[in-house]
Amino acid sequence: MVNKDIIQLVVGPIATNCWIYPMDDKTAAIIDPGDEAGLIISALEKHSLTPKYILLSHGHFDHICAVPKLADAFKGNIQIVIHRLDGDYLGVDAYKTHSKSVKSALGSTFYIDALWNEMPPADILLEDNDEIGPFTVLHLPGHTQGSAAFWDKKTGTLFTGDTLFRRGYGRTDLPGGSEQQLVESLKRLFEMDPNIKVYPGHGDTTTIGKEV
Numbered sequence: 001m002v003n004k005d006i007i008q009l010v011v012g013p014i015a016t017n018c019w020i021y022p023m024d025d026k027t028a029a030i031i032d033p034g035d036e037a038g039l040i041i042s043a044l045e046k047h048s049l050t051p052k053y054i055l056l057s058h059g060h061f062d063h064i065c066a067v068p069k070l071a072d073a074f075k076g077n078i079q080i081v082i083h084r085l086d087g088d089y090l091g092v093d094a095y096k097t098h099s100k101s102v103k104s105a106l107g108s109t110f111y112i113d114a115l116w117n118e119m120p121p122a123d124i125l126l127e128d129n130d131e132i133g134p135f136t137v138l139h140l141p142g143h144t145q146g147s148a149a150f151w152d153k154k155t156g157t158l159f160t161g162d163t164l165f166r167r168g169y170g171r172t173d174l175p176g177g178s179e180q181q182l183v184e185s186l187k188r189l190f191e192m193d194p195n196i197k198v199y200p201g202h203g204d205t206t207t208i209g210k211e212v
Helices: 037-046 067-073 084-089 094-106 110-115 179-190
Strands: 007-011 016-022 027-031 050-055 079-083 124-126 135-139 148-152 157-161 197-200
Touching: 007 037, 016 037, 016 157, 016 197, 027 037, 037 067, 050 067, 079 084, 084 094, 084 124, 094 110
Parallel strands: 027 050, 050 079, 079 124, 157 197
Antiparallel strands: 007 016, 016 027, 135 148, 148 157
16 A cells, blocks of 8 residues: 555566555546456455546556456446557457567567456547546557556646656567657656656656656
8 A cells, every 4th residue: 555545456477556546435446457356356345446447557468467357347337448559459359469569578478378368348548638537648658659647637646657667667679669759758757747646557656756
């Protein structure tokens, strides 16, 4: 637990941060459910929260592995949300996209084959500056073409996925990655309020000011 409001769960073999963000006393957004759907569901139940959105910072498998089981558990009551340019990581052809990415990273598809469940399609495809729940969407290509951050302006809270970490940033050598785009995305973030709290896809929390 990072603070009294935001719930942090470190899930899966690559230690992905899954965040549960209460939007009010009853509803929440799940951000980057990378694995361990049962753990995520238990945390929601413990805090008496009903998830309204699954918000995906990008489509890599270590950030969305639990989506099928969560979608099934909350069928009809939850919306799956991702940037349009990473939409092919979901839906009927998702396995092809994930296989290409995982094989590039690990040299084989063993990891994805061991955990694979058919991916449901996105309910909402995002664009830059869209609003979803309390968040404004920031399109931050570089790690993937559809990488995005979710920014709650009211609370000064920013979920950056694999674009910005504490003392680091995401890799650009996987399909759809671009070092030049990532540099531009980081410049965009570094122009923001230095007091904004950053909740990354892996590792510890930080602030914009600490990373500039």
